[in-house]
Amino acid sequence: MRGIRKWGPGLLLVSPSLVALGLFVYFFIGWNAKVSLTESRGYVIDDRFVGLQQYKRLFADETFHNDVRNLAIFTVVFICGSLLFGLALALLMDKGVRGENALRSIYLFPMAISFIATGIVWRWLLNSDTGAGTTGLNDVLGLAGIHSDWHNAQSKWAVAAIALPAGWALSGYVMALFLAGLRGVPEELREAARVDGASETKVYWHVVRPLLLPVLMSALVILAHISLKTFDLIWAIAPLDPRTETPALLMYREAFRGGFYGRGAAIATILFFGISLLAVPYIWYTMRKERGR
Amino acid sequence: MSKTLRHLALFGAAVFFLMPVYVLVVTSLKSAGEVDVGNMWALPKSLSLETFAAVWPKLDKGMLNSLILAVPASLISSLLGAANGFVLAKWRFPGADIVFPVILFGMFIPYQAIIIPMFYVMSAIGMYGGLDGLILVHIIYGLPITTLIFRSYFSGLSDELIEAARVDGAGMLRTFVLIGLPLALPAFAVSMIWQFTSTWNDFLFGVILTLPEFSPVTVALNNIAGAQTVPFNQAMASAFLASVPTLIVYLLLGRFFMRGLMAGALKG
Amino acid sequence: MAEINRRQLLAIGAGVSALAVLPSCSPSQSEQKPDEKKVEVFSWWSGPGEQEGLDALTANFKKNNPGVEFVNAAVAGGSGTQARSVLAARLQGNQPPDSYQLHAGLEAADDIKANRLEDITYLYEANGWKSKFPSGLIEKLSIGGKIYAVPVNIHRSNLMWFVPGKLQEWGITPAKTWAEVLTQATALAAKGVKALSVGAPWTQLHLLENVLLGELGTAKYNGLWDGKTDWKGADVVKALDTFKSLLAVSVVGTDDWQPTLDKVLGGQAAYHVMGDWAAGYLQGAKALKYKTGYDVTASPGTAGVYNFLADSFTLPKGAPHKVYAEAWLKECASVEGQDLFNPLKGSVPARLDADKSKYKDYLASALQDWQNQSTVVVGSLVHGVVANNAFKSEIEKAYGIFVQDKDSAKFAAAVSKAYTDTSK
Numbered sequence: 013m014r015g016i017r018k019w020g021p022g023l024l025l026v027s028p029s030l031v032a033l034g035l036f037v038y039f040f041i042g043w044n045a046k047v048s049l050t051e052s053r054g055y056v057i058d059d060r061f062v063g064l065q066q067y068k069r070l071f072a073d074e075t076f077h078n079d080v081r082n083l084a085i086f087t088v089v090f091i092c093g094s095l096l097f098g099l100a101l102a103l104l105m106d107k108g109v110r111g112e113n114a115l116r117s118i119y120l121f122p123m124a125i126s127f128i129a130t131g132i133v134w135r136w137l138l139n140s141d142t143g144a145g146t147t148g149l150n151d152v153l154g155l156a157g158i159h160s161d162w163h164n165a166q167s168k169w170a171v172a173a174i175a176l177p178a179g180w181a182l183s184g185y186v187m188a189l190f191l192a193g194l195r196g197v198p199e200e201l202r203e204a205a206r207v208d209g210a211s212e213t214k215v216y217w218h219v220v221r222p223l224l225l226p227v228l229m230s231a232l233v234i235l236a237h238i239s240l241k242t243f244d245l246i247w248a249i250a251p252l253d254p255r256t257e258t259p260a261l262l263m264y265r266e267a268f269r270g271g272f273y274g275r276g277a278a279i280a281t282i283l284f285f286g287i288s289l290l291a292v293p294y295i296w297y298t299m300r301k302e303r304g305r
Numbered sequence: 306m307s308k309t310l311r312h313l314a315l316f317g318a319a320v321f322f323l324m325p326v327y328v329l330v331v332t333s334l335k336s337a338g339e340v341d342v343g344n345m346w347a348l349p350k351s352l353s354l355e356t357f358a359a360v361w362p363k364l365d366k367g368m369l370n371s372l373i374l375a376v377p378a379s380l381i382s383s384l385l386g387a388a389n390g391f392v393l394a395k396w397r398f399p400g401a402d403i404v405f406p407v408i409l410f411g412m413f414i415p416y417q418a419i420i421i422p423m424f425y426v427m428s429a430i431g432m433y434g435g436l437d438g439l440i441l442v443h444i445i446y447g448l449p450i451t452t453l454i455f456r457s458y459f460s461g462l463s464d465e466l467i468e469a470a471r472v473d474g475a476g477m478l479r480t481f482v483l484i485g486l487p488l489a490l491p492a493f494a495v496s497m498i499w500q501f502t503s504t505w506n507d508f509l510f511g512v513i514l515t516l517p518e519f520s521p522v523t524v525a526l527n528n529i530a531g532a533q534t535v536p537f538n539q540a541m542a543s544a545f546l547a548s549v550p551t552l553i554v555y556l557l558l559g560r561f562f563m564r565g566l567m568a569g570a571l572k573g
Numbered sequence: 574m575a576e577i578n579r580r581q582l583l584a585i586g587a588g589v590s591a592l593a594v595l596p597s598c599s600p601s602q603s604e605q606k607p608d609e610k611k612v613e614v615f616s617w618w619s620g621p622g623e624q625e626g627l628d629a630l631t632a633n634f635k636k637n638n639p640g641v642e643f644v645n646a647a648v649a650g651g652s653g654t655q656a657r658s659v660l661a662a663r664l665q666g667n668q669p670p671d672s673y674q675l676h677a678g679l680e681a682a683d684d685i686k687a688n689r690l691e692d693i694t695y696l697y698e699a700n701g702w703k704s705k706f707p708s709g710l711i712e713k714l715s716i717g718g719k720i721y722a723v724p725v726n727i728h729r730s731n732l733m734w735f736v737p738g739k740l741q742e743w744g745i746t747p748a749k750t751w752a753e754v755l756t757q758a759t760a761l762a763a764k765g766v767k768a769l770s771v772g773a774p775w776t777q778l779h780l781l782e783n784v785l786l787g788e789l790g791t792a793k794y795n796g797l798w799d800g801k802t803d804w805k806g807a808d809v810v811k812a813l814d815t816f817k818s819l820l821a822v823s824v825v826g827t828d829d830w831q832p833t834l835d836k837v838l839g840g841q842a843a844y845h846v847m848g849d850w851a852a853g854y855l856q857g858a859k860a861l862k863y864k865t866g867y868d869v870t871a872s873p874g875t876a877g878v879y880n881f882l883a884d885s886f887t888l889p890k891g892a893p894h895k896v897y898a899e900a901w902l903k904e905c906a907s908v909e910g911q912d913l914f915n916p917l918k919g920s921v922p923a924r925l926d927a928d929k930s931k932y933k934d935y936l937a938s939a940l941q942d943w944q945n946q947s948t949v950v951v952g953s954l955v956h957g958v959v960a961n962n963a964f965k966s967e968i969e970k971a972y973g974i975f976v977q978d979k980d981s982a983k984f985a986a987a988v989s990k991a992y993t994d995t996s997k
Contacts, residue, residue: 022398026388028385032445117555118323119318126506128526129547133541188563191563192566243509268661271683273421276417280418283415295406299406343835424663513658527655532620
C-alpha cells in the first residue's frame with residue numbers, strides 16, 4: 013500500500029492523457045483496421061467481413077506498387093538529403109560564425125510555414141518546362157549550366173523532386189538538432205584529443221561522432237515518420253499525379269474520391285504498420301540505452 | 306576549410322532557404338495580369354499592396370480563430386506533456402516503461418485514416434462545429450511529442466533536487482509545480498513553439514471539425530489557393546499573411562528553441 | 574515489475590479489441606431546427622467568378638427570404654475532393670449541411686445509395702421546373718427515375734482554345750478532326766511549335782474524354798459509360814492510340830490549366846482543350862478580346878455536340894433547416910437567380926427561359942448552342958456527369974498507369990473491368 017501512495021499520484025496525473033490517447037489513437041486504429049476487413053463503400057460501413065481481401069487486392073494493384081516505389085524514392089532522397097545537408101550546416105556553424113543567430117533563424121524558419129503554403133511556391137519553383145518556357149529553379153540552375161529535366165512530365169523519378177521542398181522545410185531543424193548535439197560535446201574532451209595530437213578531422217571522427225549517434229537516431233525517426241505521412245505537401249504541389257503519388261495520398265484518394273472506404277482503411281493500416289516498424293526499434297533502443305545509464 | 310569559404314557556404318545556404326520567400330513576396334506584389342509562371346523571378350513593374358488588401362478580408366476571421374485555437378492548444382498540451390514527462394522520468398510508477406511508448410505511438414498515426422471515426426466521436430460528444438472540439442483534438446494529438454520533449458528533458462536533470470523535495474515530504478504535484486515546472490522552461494520553449502506551429506499549420510482537422518464561422522486560417526488559405534481558377538498573386542499573398550504569426554514566433558523565440566534543444570529537450 | 578508489465582500489456586490489448594467492436598453503433602441523429610432562420614450551404618466555390626456569382630445568388634436569396642441567415646461553407650481544392658472528404662465525415666456523423674454542391678449526374682450515385690439524399694422530384698412538380706429545363710438535362714439528372722439535384726449552371730467541356738493571330742501566322746485554320754491536328758502538328762513542328770498544350774493529369778483526362786467523343790461519336794461515347802460500348806473494342810483502342818499520338822505532339826507540362834493555357838498565348842503550342850471557364854480567365858486576368866485576342870471552337874469532331882457539366886445543389890436527408898434549404902433550391906432554380914449567377918461565373922443558365930441579353934461574347938454563343946434544339950447533349954466524365962465516383966476514380970487510377978506504360982489495350986481492359994466492378 014505504501015507503494016501506491018508513492019507512485020499512485022503519478023499514475024493519476026498521466027491517466028487523462030492515457031485515456032484520451034487510448035480513444036483517439038488506439039480506438040481509431042482499431043476502427044480503421046476493422047473497416048479494412050470489409051467491403052465498405054461510400055458512407056456505408058459494411059459489416060460483412062471479407063477477411064484480408066482488401067489487402068490481397070492491394071498487393072496486386074499496380075497503382076499501389078507505383079506509389080510504394082515513389083515513397084521509397086522519396087524517403088531515401090528526403091532523409092539522406094536532409095540529414096547530410098543539416099549535418100553539413102551544423103558542422104559549418106559549429107565553430108561559430110558571424111551572424112550565427114540570423115543564419116540560424118533563416119535556416120529554421122521554413123519549419124514554421126505550413127505545407128500548404130510551402131506547396132504553393134514550390135509548385136512554381138519545380139516547374140519542369142524547357143526551352144523558352146524554362147523557369148523556376150531550372151532558370152537558376154541554368155545560370156550554372158546544370159539545367160535539370162529529370163522531374164518533367166515523363167520522368168519516373170519526378171517524386172524525388174518533392175524531397176527538395178520537404179528538405180527545404182526540415183533540414184534547418186535537422187541542423188538545429190545536430191548543432192545542439194555538437195555543442196553538447198564538452199570542449200575538454202575535444203581539447204584532450206587535440207593534446208594527444210589528433211587532427212581536427214580525427215577529433216570529429218573519434219570524439220564527436222559517437223556522441224552524435226543518439227541525435228542521428230532521433231532525427232532519423234522524426235524524418236522517416238514525416239516521410240511516410242507526408243500528405244499536404246504533395247497534394248499542394250501535384251495532386252492526383254501518379255508521378256508523385258505515395259500511399260498516403262492513395263489512401264485519401266481511394267477513400268474520399270472513389271468512396272472505397274474499406275480499401276483506404278487497408279492502406280492506412282499498412283502505413284501504420286510501416287511506421288511502427290520504424291518506431292518500435294527506436295523506442296526499444298532509447299529505453300535500453302537509458303537503462304544502461 | 307578557410308573561414309571565408311565557410312561563410313560563403315553558409316551564406317549560399319541562406320540564399321537557398323530564402324529563395325521561395327523571394328518568389329512569394331515578389332508574386333504577391335504583382336498585378337493579376339503580370340503574374341506568370343514564366344517570369345516568376347522578375348521584379349514587379351510597380352509596387353502595390355493591393356493584393357494584400359484584397360485577400361485580407363478573406364483571412365482576418367481565420368487568423369483570429371487560429372490564434373484563439375493555437376494559444377490554448379499549445380499551452381495546455383505543453384502543460385500536460387510536462388506533467389507526463391515529469392512523472393515518466395522522475396516520479397515513475399510500475400509500468401512507466403510501457404506507458405511511454407504507448408503515448409509516443411500516437412505520433413505515428415496517419416491522420417487521414419482516422420478522420421471519419423474522429424468526426425463520429427466528436428459529433429457524438431457534441432464537440433463538432435466550434436473551436437472547443439478542435440482545441441481538444443490538437444491537445445490530444447500534441448501529447449506524444451510534448452511528452453517526448455519533456456521526458457527527454459527531465460531525464461537529463463539530476464535526481465537530487467527532486468529527491469530533496471521528496472525527503473521534505475512534498476507530494477508529487479507540489480514537487481512538479483514548484484520544482485519541475487520552473488526547471489523545465491527551456492523544454493517549454495521547444496514544446497510551445499512546436500505545438501503552436503503545428504496547430505497553426507494544420508488544415509485537415511480544422512476543415513473537418515469546424516463550421517465556417519470557426520474555421521482556422523489554413524481553411525481560408527486553401528479556399529484561395531485551391532480554387533479551380535487560382536489567382537496566383539492572391540494565393541501567394543495569402544500564404545505569406547497566413548505564415549506571418551508563426552514566422553514571428555520563430556524569429557522572436559528561435560533562440561530559445563535552440564537553447565531548449567541544447568538543454569536536452571528531444572535528445573534521443 | 575515484469576509481471577505487472579505483462580498484465581498491463583494484456584489489459585491494453587483487451588481494451589483495444591473491445592473498442593474495435595464499436596464502430597457499428599450509431600451516433601446521435603442530427604437535430605431538426607425548424608425554428609432557426611438559417612441555411613448552411615456547402616460548396617467548393619471560393620475562386621474568382623464563382624465566389625462573386627455565389628454572392629450575387631445569396632444576396633438575391635436574402636432579398637426573397639428576409640431574416641434568414643446564410644452560412645457559406647466553402648471548401649476548395651482538388652476539383653471537389655477536399656470538399657468531398659469533409660462532406661463524407663459530416664454525412665457519416667449525421668451532421669449534414671442544409672444543401673451541398675454536386676456535379677449534376679452520377680456523382681450523386683453514392684450518396685443516393687447510402688440514403689443520404691432526398692428525392693426532390695416533388696419540388697420539380699410543384700414548381701413546374703420539368704418544362705423549364707431541357708429534357709435531355711433532366712434525363713441526365715435523374716437516377717432511377719427520381720431527381721435529386723437542382724442545376725444552377727451549365728459548362729461546356731469540349732472546347733478548343735487558340736489565338737487567331739498566331740494560327741494565321743503559322744498558316745493554319747482551326748482543325749476540324751483529330752487527324753487534322755496530327756497533320757498540322759508536322760507543319761507546326763517545323764516552326765518549333767507543338768500542336769497542343771496539356772498539363773496536370775486531370776487536364777489530360779479532360780483531353781482524353783473529348784478525343785474519345787470526337788473519334789467515337791456521341792452514341793458510342795455515351796455507351797462507354799453505361800456498358801453499351803465495349804472499351805476493349807477495336808474502335809476505342811484506336812481512339813486511345815490517337816490520344817497517345819496527340820500527347821506525343823504536345824507540350825506536356827505538370828501545371829494546372831491556367832499556366833497550360835498561357836503556353837498557347839505565348840505561342841509554344843497551337844491549341845488547348847479546356848472547359849469554358851477559360852473564357853473568364855482570358856477576358857479577366859489576361860484582358861484579351863473574344864475573337865481577336867483569343868478564340869474558341871468545338872474540339873475536333875464534336876461540332877454540334879455539347880459535352881456538358883453542371884453544378885447543382887441537393888437536399889440532404891436530415892437537413893437541419895429543411896424549409897430554408899427548399900427556399901435555397903428554389904432560388905437556384907429561378908430565372909432571376911440563374912441570370913445573376915451565371916454571367917459572373919462564366920457559364921450559361923440551365924433554364925431555357927433565361928434572359929439572353931445578359932450573356933455577352935463567348936457566353937452569348939454558348940447560350941445559343943445550349944438552347945439550340947439540334948444540339949446533342951452528352952455528359953463529361955472528368956466533371957462527374959457520366960460516371961459514379963468509384964468508376965471515375967478507377968479510370969483516373971488506370972490512366973496513371975496508362976501514361977507510364979502507354980499500353981492502350983491494357984488501359985481499355987482495366988477500364989472495362991472497373992466498369993463491371995463498380996456498377997455492381
